[in-house]
Amino acid sequence: MRELSYKVIFVFVSVLSLLAPMTKSIAGEPPKDPILRIDTGMHVSGIRRVGIDAENRYLATGSNDKTVHVWELSSGRLLRILRPPIGDGNEGMIFAVAMSPDGRTIACSGWTGQNWDDMYSSIYFFDRESGRLIRRIKGISATVFNLAYSKDGMFIVASLWGTHGIRIYRTSDYSLIKEDRDYGSDGHGADFDISGRLVTTSWDGYIHLYDNNFQLxxxxxxPGGGKPYGVSFSPDGSKIAVGFDDSTKVDVLSGKDLSYLYSPDSNGVADGNLVAVSWSSDGSSLYAGGSYWNGSLSKRPIRKWINGGKGRYVDLPATDNTILHILPLKLGGVVFSSHDPAFGIFDAYDRKAIYKSPAIADYRNNRNGFLTSYDGSTVQFAYEVFGKSPARFSIPDRFLELNPESPNSILRSQILNTPITSASGLNIIDWEHAYSPKLNGTNLKLDRYEMSRSLAVLPDNQTFLLGTDWYLRLFDRYGNEKWKVSAPATAWAVNISGNGQLAMAAFGDGTIRWYRVRDGKELMALFPHNDRKRWVVWTP
Structure with missing residues (x-):
């Protein structure tokens, strides 16, 4: 029996700036052009951070998709979507979110305001109940990677990109009361203890501990690693847990002077990392998660140790992609977020009480399964990682077909081609999940921390397309960049039509997009909902 196919086009589309005048942005103001966005009721890109109130009534999730979602924590019911000002490319991506302890205010930031404010970032503050933007702190000298409120809600700290350190603001008037620029690299972790002391991490390898007057x-x-990331005070402030981006270790340090105390058992964590850490609300358990994968489980786990991290552990199957943030819950257990995008709750008895999964197709680990026709009008992709649940979409027919390799497939007769990744005179190496791809032994120029993900050589064997976390980049055979365009999310797969005129990319936000090879102009986008039924196509 043939799989059912659907032609549903008006689904989940929202225009954020309805009927706004088509005028360009000026200095200090966001653009006023309408921007088409996909709204599935769930994030469509990784959830970097979460925030909760002290009574655990509400949850805020911040995402690379440029939105903050507000949820009822007990049920996982969506209450509101907060939409900070956004722009093209990275502008508007939310890397940091925090909720005031009383639950009244949600703070968010990231790559926010830089496109129209001379590369200075902003922190946006929203009223949680009404969704109204109530305050903006601007003029921050770098991208904001993390936000954290003090336990009494009187202060908020921002951890910044590069060597810009941290900034601490008083929430009564949002005035800057302290900054520390003695940081050698990006700041990612920050936590306050019950007495108001602050601990932070930086990729220069250092952990910083401040007193409640914010003196160092x-x-x-x-010893656990060179890039400390997540950090968490124990409830009584006597211990500090640290997770690392470049290590499978978790370290527990003294809350008094940062001296090393011990490391929980990381047996079996052979690769990946445990970047996100959190104590339980009573301090009896320690949790950690990251890119670590336990092959015996169907999901990427959160590891939980008893006896404050000194006892035995259990791996709790959490989600499919990297775990990015963990926070403790008042009655035990934790809430977590991941790059899927997804979020969930483990209760005090290790039961998964809530799990919200994404509505997007997962294009990871399917570069050779991302196929295209000679003219680029038909593409084949997969809904699940590793090429599982393949499907084809034909633009001329406006037709989505599941299981295109089945004998009854309508689109099976079409000849589709895999991406070309090598050609005579083009020795391209280190382009898979690497920061330094090379052409004939010479590094291709990428931005700092920009990771290469996918590759396709054009039929002329003279040029090639590189997909990265941030851009699509077209290079000639000498390594000269001909053009680059901002990626809405990680470019997990790219391909070129057989006639060499169109480039296609499958992105981490669930979209597949078509670009003109001549100049990189985007021509069309497809969003196939992961229910395998609904889809939407639009043009810029």
Whole structure:
């Protein structure tokens, strides 16, 4: 029996700036052009951070998709979507979110305001109940990677990109009361203890500990890794847990002076990392997660240790992609977010009480299964990682077909081609999940921390397309960049039509987009909902 196919086009589309005048942005103001966005009721890109109130009534999730969602924590019911000002490319991506302890205010930031404010970022503050933007702190000298409120809600700290350190603001008037620029690299982690002390991490290897007047008490490296990321005070402030981006270890340090105390058992964590860490609300358990994968489980796990991290552990199957943030819940257990995008709750008894999965197709690990016809009008992709649940979409027919390799397939007769990744005179190496792809032994120029993900050589064997976390980049055979365009999310797969006129890319936000090879102009986009029924196509 043939799989059912559907031609549903008006689904889940929202225009954020309805009927706004088509005028360009000026300095200090966001653009006023209408921007088409996909709204599935769930994020369509990784959830970097979460925030909760002290009574655990509400959850805020911040995402690369440039939105903040507000949920009822007990049920996972969506209450509101907050939409900070956005623009093209990275502008508007939310890397940091925090909720005031009383649940009244949600703060968010990231790559926010830089496109129209001379590369200075902003922190946006929203009223949680009404969704109204109530305050903007602008003029921040770098991208904001993390936000955290003090336990009494009187202060909020922002951790910044590069060597810009941290900034601490008083929430009564949002005035800057302290900054520390003695940081050698990106700041990613920050946490306050019950007495108002602050601990932060930086990719220069150092952990910083401040007293409740924000004077530096200690600054030390920890033996577990070179890039400390997540950090969490134990409830009584006596211990500090640290997770690392470049290590499978978790370290527990003294809350008094950052001296090393012990490391929980990381047996079986052979690769990946445990970047996100959190104590349970009573301090009896320690949780950690990241890119670590336990092959015996169907999901990427959160590891939980008893006895404050000194006892035995259990791996709790959490989600499919990297776990990015973990916070403790008042009655035990934790809430977590991941790059799927997804979020969930484990209760005090290790039961998964809530799990919200994405509505997007997962194009990871299917570069050779991302196929295209000679003229680029038909593409084949997969809804699941590793090429599982393949489907084809024909633009002329406006037709989505599942299982295109089945004998009854309508589109099976079409000849589709895999991406070409090598050609005579083009020795391209280190382009798969790497920061330094090379052409004939010479590094291709990418931005700092920009990771290469996918590759397709054009039929002329003279040029090639590189898909990265941030851009699509077209290079000639000498490594000269001919054009680049901002990617809405990670470019997991790219391909070129057989006639060499169109480039296609499958992105981490669930979209497939077509670009003109001549100049990189986007021509069309497809969003196939992962229910395998609904889809939408639009043009810029």
């Amino acid at each position: 008490i200690a600054k030390r490296k920890s």
